[in-house]
Amino acid sequence: MRLLVVSRDMAALGRLWALVESNSWQLETAATAWEALERVQSGVSPHLLILDLPHGDRDSLHVLRWLRRLRPELPTILFCHSADAHTKNDAMRMGADNVLVRPLEDENLRSAIYRYLDPSKDTQIQAKAESVEPLGEDGFFVSASPVMQKLREQVELLAQADVPVLILGEKGCGKKTVGRLIHSLSVRAGFRFGKVSGMSMPEEVLERDIFGAEVASSSGPSYPMVGKLELNNKGTILFEDLCEMPNSVQARLLGLLKDHSFTRCGGTSRLAIDVRVMATCSTNLDEALAQKKLREDLYYRLSAYTVHVPALRQRKEAVPIFLQQFMHSLSQRYGLPVREFSPRVIESCEKYWWPGNVAELETFVKRYLVAGESDIVWSDLESKRRTTNPLDSSLVGVGQGSARQAADPIDRNPQSLKSLMQNIKFETERNAIGMALEKTGWNRKAAARLLQVSYRALLYKIEQYHIDASEDFLAPLRAEEPLGAKGRVS
Numbered sequence: 404m405r406l407l408v409v410s411r412d413m414a415a416l417g418r419l420w421a422l423v424e425s426n427s428w429q430l431e432t433a434a435t436a437w438e439a440l441e442r443v444q445s446g447v448s449p450h451l452l453i454l455d456l457p458h459g460d461r462d463s464l465h466v467l468r469w470l471r472r473l474r475p476e477l478p479t480i481l482f483c484h485s486a487d488a489h490t491k492n493d494a495m496r497m498g499a500d501n502v503l504v505r506p507l508e509d510e511n512l513r514s515a516i517y518r519y520l521d522p523s524k525d526t527q528i529q530a531k532a533e534s535v536e537p538l539g540e541d542g543f544f545v546s547a548s549p550v551m552q553k554l555r556e557q558v559e560l561l562a563q564a565d566v567p568v569l570i571l572g573e574k575g576c577g578k579k580t581v582g583r584l585i586h587s588l589s590v591r592a593g594f595r596f597g598k599v600s601g602m603s604m605p606e607e608v609l610e611r612d613i614f615g616a617e618v619a620s621s622s623g624p625s626y627p628m629v630g631k632l633e634l635n636n637k638g639t640i641l642f643e644d645l646c647e648m649p650n651s652v653q654a655r656l657l658g659l660l661k662d663h664s665f666t667r668c669g670g671t672s673r674l675a676i677d678v679r680v681m682a683t684c685s686t687n688l689d690e691a692l693a694q695k696k697l698r699e700d701l702y703y704r705l706s707a708y709t710v711h712v713p714a715l716r717q718r719k720e721a722v723p724i725f726l727q728q729f730m731h732s733l734s735q736r737y738g739l740p741v742r743e744f745s746p747r748v749i750e751s752c753e754k755y756w757w758p759g760n761v762a763e764l765e766t767f768v769k770r771y772l773v774a775g776e777s778d779i780v781w782s783d784l785e786s787k788r789r790t791t792n793p794l795d796s797s798l799v800g801v802g803q804g805s806a807r808q809a810a811d812p813i814d815r816n817p818q819s820l821k822s823l824m825q826n827i828k829f830e831t832e833r834n835a836i837g838m839a840l841e842k843t844g845w846n847r848k849a850a851a852r853l854l855q856v857s858y859r860a861l862l863y864k865i866e867q868y869h870i871d872a873s874e875d876f877l878a879p880l881r882a883e884e885p886l887g888a889k890g891r892v893s
Contacts (some may be wrong), residue, residue, distance in 0.1 A: 404520045405429040405448075409439045409463075410455030415482065415507065419453070422513065428520060436463035443473055451478050451519045454499075458484040464497055471498035478519040482507065495740040502740060504775075510745040511776070518743075535724060536584070541732050544577075544584045545725060548718035554581070554710070561708060562588035567660060568681045569645075569705040571688070572712030574866070575762030578683040579641060581712055586639040591679055594638030597631050601644035602859050607668075610652055616668040627667060632659070635678050645682040645705075646691040647862070650698065656680070657701045680705075715757045715764065722753050725761060729768040742775055751784055833868040836861070840870070 406428060410416055416432065423430040433439040436454055443449070452470065456463055470477060481499040483490055491502045501515050534552075536544040546555040561568055562585050570578045579598065586596045599613055615630030631640060642648065642656070659665050660680060664673045682705055684691065691697040715722070726744050734741045744752075748771075757763055767784065836854065843849035851861040864870075 404450050405431065406451050406453060406516075406520070407431050407433060407439055407442065407449035408453045408455070409433045409436050410453070410482070411457070412455055415455055418507070418509065418512065422516065426520070436466040440466050440469055440473075443470065443477070448474075449477070451480065451516065453480045453482065453516075455482040456484070456490075461490065461493075464490065464494055467494065467497035467499055480515055480519075491740050492738075501743060508745065508776070510747055511743060514745055515743055535728060538580065538583045538587055541736070542580055542583055543728055543732075544580055545721045545728070547724055548720045550713050551718055551721065554712065555584075557710060558585050559588055561585055561710065564708070565589070565591075565679060566708050567679070567705050568708045568710060569702075570681060570683045570710045570712060572683075572685065573714050573760055574685045575760035576712045576714050577761045578685075578712050579643060580761075581710055582639070582641040582681045582683065585681065585710075586679070589639070589679070591638050595635045596639050596641070597635040598641040598643055599631055601642065601647035602862060606649040606651065609649070610655070611668050613652065614655065614665055614667055617670040619669075625669070627670075630667070632665060632676055632678060633674070637677055639679040639681060642680070642682040644685065645701075646684050646686050646696045650695075653698045653701050657698065657704060660701075660704045715760045719753050722757075722764070723749050725764055726752060726768060729765050730772060733765075733769055733772050737772070739772055742772055744771070745776060748776060748784070755784065832864070833870065836864055836868065837870055840865075 404426075406419070406423060408416065408419060408430060410419075410432065411434070420430060422428075431442075431449065433442060439452060439454070443452075454463065454466070467479060467481075470479060478500045479498060481494050481502045482505060483494070483502060484505050491504070494502050500519075503511055503515060534546045536546070538544055544555070546552045558581060568582070568585060570581055572578050582598075583596055586592060599609070601609075604612060611628065611630065613630050613632060615633055616628045617625045618628050619625045645653070648656075655665065659676070662673075663677070664675045666673050684697070686696070688697070688702070692699055692702060715725075723744075726749065730741055730744070733739075752764070752767075759766070836850070839850040839853045840847070843853060847861055847865070848858055851858045854861065856864075
């Protein structure tokens with residue numbers, strides 16, 4: 404394997420020489436980009452070109468255009484100065500396959516070169532990438548692990564049976580993706596796939612959004628407002644977070660499943676509908692049924708065909724694939740050049756617990772796409788990996804309470820004044836939410852009004868702080884109350 408390197412930096416050349424010798428490759432050098440172009444034009448055929456761009460030298464970038472015409476298959480890696488990082492987009496547009504910003508890190512350099520000169524280093528990831536199944540513009544299903552391969556088989560069977568399906572799993576694990584996959588494999592694939600979120604809007608608005616409405620007109624007869632059901636006729640509709648939907652909406656969904664018909668809000672005539680219904684639920688079903696958050700009769704209608712989506716920590720083999728897939732789709736969406744993940748980032752991602760599952764991983768990739776392997780992104784991932792993984796060696800043998808505490812956003816062992824102040828803020832906010840819930844008899848909508856926050860924001864905070872009704876919460880101290888007082892304010 405032959406490398407052609409354009410560089411006058413002896414330090415960079417020395418690192419490349421060491422890498423070349425350890426892999427028994429050949430290394431040739433050129434003084435300028437134009438000299439490298441002449442060599443390629445005269446018949447020299449390297450397997451990889453590395454262009455080390457001097458600070459402020461934009462002229463050499465134009466060589467990339469000519470190289471693309473002469474050898475479109477020749478991969479090119481560009482080194483640029485940190486002050487010239489804004490040239491990355493231009494370089495990618497002109498044909499560079501990868502751009503590394505100085506100072507160069509050995510891990511990033513090695514992984515970038517191995518990608519083109521030693522495919523065997525990346526064989527495992529490439530083989531697993533074959534199990535990626537595109538779904539729409541940005542969606543994809545990954546069946547790289549045995550547990551997901553079994554799920555894929557189950558999904559294929561359910562796709563052939565035109566029945567309602569209940570999809571269960573933790574938040575962010577990909578329940579909507581599974582629903583979309585069932586739809587894409589079914590006879591309804593040629594029609595629309597729609598979704599409705601149980602927490603996205605107030606009760607009346609949600610009903611109108613699903614079932615439509617007969618809108619009164621001052622100048623004449625009423626006119627129909629079409630809802631999601633009619634828009635997705637012949638297709639599939641997915642109700643996300645079913646347990647968070649109001650009881651009145653659940654009752655109407657039950658009638659839809661029984662009779663395959665419905666009435667618009669404010670209307671009287673029943674409309675026949677041919678739509679496949681699927682629903683997702685992230686909460687514990689036993690608790691949801693006991694607390695009347697989910698109607699039993701609706702649950703029994705849906706639960707005959709149930710799919711359980713495993714958490715990301717149960718399919719760690721797929722983490723590198725998710726990283727690559729999200730990186731490519733997000734870079735296209737935001738018009739930014741693709742960043743490579745160094746081996747240490749991939750290793751840390753594989754070791755991290757991902758309590759937010761695939762959704763949290765996608766958020767991490769967004770940050771990495773913008774900031775790269777900066778100290779902020781890296782330290783954040785490392786700190787979360789150390790403090791939130793219940794399987795970490797530091798937590799072996801502890802009880803469930805301690806494991807839950809480790810997953811808490813509050814750092815129980817603050818190491819600095821900044822973290823101490825942050826913990827005080829978290830504890831105060833958690834206590835205020837707990838007190839509001841106790842005052843309202845754990846009516847979350849009433850508590851949201853009391854706290855003057857949105858219902859959705861309150862639900863997020865309850866989950867973030869792991870707040871439940873079994874705890875006692877301290878009311879804030881009154882100004883006249885001594886610091887040592889332990890009495891509670893009812």
